[in-house]
Amino acid sequence: MSTATTRAPEGRYGRSSDERADRTLKIVGAVLGGVLLVVIGWFGYHYVGQNKISAEVIGFEIGENAVQVHLEVRKDADATGYCTLRSQAEDGGEVGRADFRFGGDETRIDKVVTLRTKARGTSAELLGCHAE
Template sequence: MSTASTRLPEGRYGRSADERADRKLKVIGAVLGAALLVLVGWFAYYYVGGNKISAQVIAFDPSSTAVKVHLEVRKDKDASGYCTLRSQDADGTEVGRADFRFDQRSSRIDKVVTLRTTARGTTAELLGCHAD
């Protein structure tokens, strides 16, 4: 005994619905993948190459009314901007916050700045730097 095939002949009736759906999914996946690559590239440029000023806290010296902070700032020679510092007391309460400008025409600046506080600060934290 032989059994009859219930499959349609290949190519006779066009694409199946599954093949059309697979093609749509591939196109949608390619578009979403390209959009993701553009987004990742934009974030990489902004965070790696877009910031023209950066700094780090080298040391700090607290007192009852202020914290002296030694900052090392790196920037493009032409760039100007500011860095935001804050200080907290032993409980973690913020006791001082200020912006310090850096307009010098130098690519590396070592500077000691004074952050005034409302109580004795036990930390000196660099919150970030921003170019103008």
């Protein structure tokens, strides 16, 4: 005795709706993936490629009304700009903020700057650097 199949013969009635849905999902996924790659590339270019000045805080010394900050700045030779530093008190309140300008032909500047505070600061934080 043989069993009868309930499947339609292949190719007789066109593609099934599942195959059409799969194809649509693949196209939508490819388009969204491409858009995501373009967005990541755009942000990467503007964050890394266009940033002419970067810096980091190497260390700091706390005083009663000032914080001495050892700042290392890396920049393009022709770039001028500024870096913003801030200091916070133990309770988290901001006690000092200042911009420090950099220029010249050097590509690496290693400098100790003084951030004046209105009370005793417990930290020194680099908020960011911007080219002019």
